[in-house]
Amino acid sequence: MMELVCPAGTPAALRAAVEAGAHAIYCGFADETNARNFPGLNFSREELAEGVAHAHARGAKVLVAINTFPRAGDQALWHSAVADAEAAGADAVILADIGLLAHAAEKHPNLRLHLSVQAAAANPDAINLYAESFGVRRVVLPRVLTVDEIAAINREIDVETEVFVFGGLCVMAEGRCALSSYATGKSPNMNGVCSPASHVAYAEVNGAQEARLGDFLIHRTPKGAVAPYPTLCKGCFTSPDAKGEVQTGHIFEDPASLDATRLIPALQKAGVTALKIEGRQRSRAYVAQVVRAFRAAVEAADRGQPMPEGLLAKLTEGQAATTGAYAKTWR
Amino acid sequence: MDLTVGSNAFFWTAETVRDFYDALATTPVSRVVIGEWVCSKRLPFWQDEIPGAVEALLAGGKEVAVTSLALITLKRERKQTDDLVAMGLPVEVNDLSALRHIPEGTPFWVGPMVNVYNEGTVNWLARRGATRICLPPELPLPAIATLAKAGAEAGVAVEVWAHGRAPLAISGRCYHARLTDRAKDSCQFVCGDDPDGRDVDTLDGHAFLTVNGVQTLGRAVTTVARQINALREAGVAALRLSPHVGDFVAVAEAYAARLAAPDGSGPDLVAELRRLMPGAEFCDGFVRGDVGSSFSGAAA
Incomplete structure (x- = not known):
């Protein structure tokens, strides 16, 4: 077994x-x-x-x-x-x-x-x-x-x-990711934490719930909806392509x-x-x-x-x- | 302290690669790492440029190493690592498994994608044949100083990530392909549309990250312009500059001028970089032990 x-x-x-x-x-x-x-x-x-x-x-x-x-x-x-x-x-x-x-x-x-x-x-x-x-x-x-x-x-x-x-x-390949320390100064490799709760802030802005990690907005969810924890690589972001067309979504992972x-x-x-x-x-x-x-x-x-x-x-x-x-x- | 130009992270055309290394051959940098470290699928498009570029760089008096991939998974990628060793140049190991392809006793370099966080790791790599280690970008100055000292005692030159968007993560998944609703295997080489990577912004419009195929980089351009004297005092052997589009030769020359004027009597390096990379944001948080994306210099 x-x-x-x-x-x-x-x-x-x-x-x-x-x-x-x-x-x-x-x-x-x-x-x-x-x-x-x-x-x-x-x-x-x-x-x-x-x-x-x-x-x-x-x-x-x-x-x-x-x-x-x-x-x-x-x-x-x-x-x-x-x-x-x-x-x-x-x-x-x-x-x-x-x-x-x-x-x-x-x-x-x-x-x-x-x-x-x-x-x-x-x-x-x-x-x-x-x-x-x-x-x-x-x-x-x-x-x-x-x-x-x-x-x-x-x-x-x-x-x-x-x-x-x-x-x-x-x-991401584990142990080879510094996204968290780029946004918060704390990393899995050095501190044993990723997207640490100590750096998470929630706020209500124009009727939506915003979740930030450090200075960066990770999620914006309608009021009343379940807001996921703002883990950096599961965030919602925007990205323009070479022609300027903008994609919005979970660019790394849902x-x-x-x-x-x-x-x-x-x-x-x-x-x-x-x-x-x-x-x-x-x-x-x-x-x-x-x-x-x-x-x-x-x-x-x-x-x-x-x-x-x-x-x-x-x-x-x-x-x-x-x-x-x-x-x-x-x- | 001198300058190393690291391997280019982005997917450039063969012609761009040729022009880039031709120009680099006459700049005041001491060594250059060449090769593909992000995605093996790109290599057939520009690998024929490598021998000529190596020749030009060697003729220009540069030390040259070839990089391994940062994430080796496929059989053909493992085979490619053998081909690197056969080139007769030092291999820069960016995935530890490349070591299995380097005969014991053959000197090699270690790149920023290998986790070297402490003296024990420096010493093990030195015993295995490492002569040069570029530390991971997220290390703060006290750790850098400790490792530079350990490196000096073990016969290893220690470099730091000094200029360029920092490589933050590598994945099995291709984000460039995902952004165009494709899978990695049918990517149609869309990362070639973005020769400096593709911007990722927060929903409230702040510049955040850069995707480059399977790699994720910071958006802000790392520069240790404000820490050069401290790094020199710490015993760092070389500053690593990472290629970007634009006048990279002028960027390398600006760093060289700053190294040549340790008392700061030359032009202000940050001001020079702002002029050379218009629109770029800069950061130096990692080396200061702060939030990586933060910068000690005044905003533009």
């Missing part, structure tokens, strides 16, 4: 995910060493050790994401995060930075290394480079690949692959989230080891519901049965869902 890797932003979410059938939980420390560095989220050292014990007692694994890029002159914070994750009994750490991978491979030879999606290893050469140089055992694939490309990659590598199947969708449920059998056939659910910032109830649905789906796929329909309709309600780059037409 494919392994189901589920998010936990809090110890309560970790317990909920384990109870709902997660095979593995991923989480991070409450600091800038992880790419979901949001206020009120993530784990202290003690909470991680307790979470690992709880998960292990019930047959689930815990993976610790230390997937931002260590700040020059300040690498010790990231180094200690790796050491503390190993001490807490983590089953693997999920890293993106070359320097940190080299450090972990040298100082923590028994710690299993996963390559974060933030490293954006998008072809067999990149994956084999990380495997040979640092002993990486699993790679989380960036969301720029089709199912066929994933199958082709798996034929050329000896490490496991993990892919995102549900939740937020990056449209405010859609990823749902690749129906592709699970194809991903299994493509040789994917693990399916990942995005959303460490989500509530315990959300996590439990999604994990339960996906556990049923991977069990069905394992038996060769069709994917259960409409399991997650409620969770994507009011928001479009897409299979993203897994279908070639998306590009």
Whole structure:
């Protein structure tokens, strides 16, 4: 059966995910060493050790994401995060930075290394480079690949692959995007945040709701309509072509989230080891519901049965869902 | 501190490419990176210009490197990386996977699309053969200083993104194609209509971003004109200038003149740039550790 890797932003979410059938939980420390560095989220050292014990007692694994890029002159914070994750009994750490991978491979030879999606290893050469140089055992694939490309990659590598199947969708190669810091000064790579809430401002202007990120208007929605969060790459903009004809719309991506449920059998056939659910910032109830649905789906796929329909309709309600780059037409 | 001209990000005609590098061969820049780093589909249209351009640049006394793509996914793109190595020039790695095609011990450069954020990464790349690294555009001055020092100790020259719209993101999806309701595979090379990229504005009419095929850049033109002395003190080896349409030779000469007059006795570089790039907005927020699109200079 494919392994189901589920998010936990809090110890309560970790317990909920384990109870709902997660095979593995991923989480991070409450600091800038992880790419979901949001206020009120993530784990202290003690909470991680307790979470690992709880998960292990019930047959689930815990993976610790230390997937931002260590700040020059300040690498010790990231180094200690790796050491503390190993001490807490983590089953693997999920890293993106070359320097940190080299450090972990040298100082923590028994710690299993996963390559974060933030490293954006998008072809067999990149994956084999990380495997040979640092002993990486699993790679989380960036969301720029089709199912066929994933199958082709798996034929050329000896490490496991993990892919995102549900939740937020990056449209840019992950870990290679500075849109957020261009608009707000805070970036995923350096600060573990994208389009941070601290830089969002809402206002009512001429009967419409405007959502800004920093100085830039990202959405304008009619009063009373559901206003999506102003994530930069899901914003509505205008663009004139060379002849001056102006297009208005979601130039990069609609405010859609990823749902690749129906592709699970194809991903299994493509040789994917693990399916990942995005959303460490989500509530315990959300996590439990999604994990339960996906556990049923991977069990069905394992038996060769069709994917259960409409399991997650409620969770994507009011928001479009897409299979993203897994279908070639998306590009 | 000297000047490097980075690889051109945009889809230019073969004739434009030829004229550009011919003119560049006589400018006061020390080195030039040439090649396609955004989209492999463009390369057949202008790759025949590369050997002549390399020859002209070498004859002009420039160091020359060839760039890899910034996002390598297709088999033929991986094969192309082998062809780059076979050219016998240093390869500028802009996708880490290109390293698999460079034999151990062969010196190479690292471009701004590789995530080099700390000393550990500089040291690993140096051990692997890197001799020159252009840092990612979003790094602030304190990080630049730390990495320039680490680079100097490891035998690596450290460059910063000094002029030109900053590359902010790269995607599997082509936004130029999407804007014309096409998919990437049937793009009809529409990015060639916009030789400096296509403007993206906010709904209230503010200049924001630039799309260039699968790449997204800032709209404002980055310039470190106000930080040149600080970068020199930090031990930065070179400033990287990124090609744009217009009188790029004059832009390169303006930077060279500024480097030659460290006391600021020459003409004001920002004023020169405003004159040379009319209508352009400028920014230097990244190097100041501020909002990337912000600028320390007065508005035009």
